[in-house]
Amino acid sequence: ILNVEQSPQSLHVQEGDSTNFTCSFPSSNFYALHWYRWETAKSPEALFVMTLNGDEKKKGRISATLNTKEGYSYLYIKGSQPEDSATYLCAPRGTGRRALTFGSGTRLQVQP
Amino acid sequence: DAMVIQNPRYQVTQFGKPVTLSCSQTLNHNVMYWYQQKSSQAPKLLFHYYDKDFNNEADTPDNFQSRRPNTSFCFLDIRSPGLGDAAMYLCATSRTGLSVNEQFFGPGTRLTVL
Numbered sequence: 001i002l003n004v005e006q007s008p009q010s011l012h013v014q015e016g017d018s019t020n021f022t023c024s025f026p027s028s029n030f031y032a033l034h035w036y037r038w039e040t041a042k043s044p045e046a047l048f049v050m051t052l053n054g055d056e057k058k059k060g061r062i063s064a065t066l067n068t069k070e071g072y073s074y075l076y077i078k079g080s081q082p083e084d085s086a087t088y089l090c091a092p093r094g095t096g097r098r099a100l101t102f103g104s105g106t107r108l109q110v111q112p
Numbered sequence: 113d114a115m116v117i118q119n120p121r122y123q124v125t126q127f128g129k130p131v132t133l134s135c136s137q138t139l140n141h142n143v144m145y146w147y148q149q150k151s152s153q154a155p156k157l158l159f160h161y162y163d164k165d166f167n168n169e170a171d172t173p174d175n176f177q178s179r180r181p182n183t184s185f186c187f188l189d190i191r192s193p194g195l196g197d198a199a200m201y202l203c204a205t206s207r208t209g210l211s212v213n214e215q216f217f218g219p220g221t222r223l224t225v226l
Contacts, residue, residue, distance in 0.1 A: 034214070
């Protein structure tokens, strides 16, 4: 899978705001989509792995949806907190391929 | 805690001087990956080891080599670093047979080339 696009590139919100990001990818040969959160000076941390069209995953205030037919995934953060400040990376994986192809990420900054 | 460790966290080298970055893991995963991330760009896969089998990406420059002496350790060697090789280098691991090949990452080594 090539040409993974994430938007916006960066986002500044106030504490308490809800926000969402988009990950777009080619829909052919889709196998799975991974979302990672990467805080400065830490390891990228897995948030979700999604495989089925229509999948919805939730972890606390963060949720994600997947549309494999049109090739996109949304990540939502409800009531953003300063500790949500990080870069959010999506990485689809194609069938027959072991490795992930990453987007360039959305950098979120939450102001107290 | 089981984890992926990268040393050093910051590495400074001179133009043309060979440098080695190291990665170790306590997860006992059979696959290890090296990614390169340049400023604000997507992490790009350089190569990976599936057990002892080395898998190079087609567009990885020959300047980049890797060694995996055992399951736990993997090294990235840059034979003659250029200014364009300054980047964050991420190591990751996964285990085949686990659901959808989730990858676990180290914190990265930031390489500066003077």
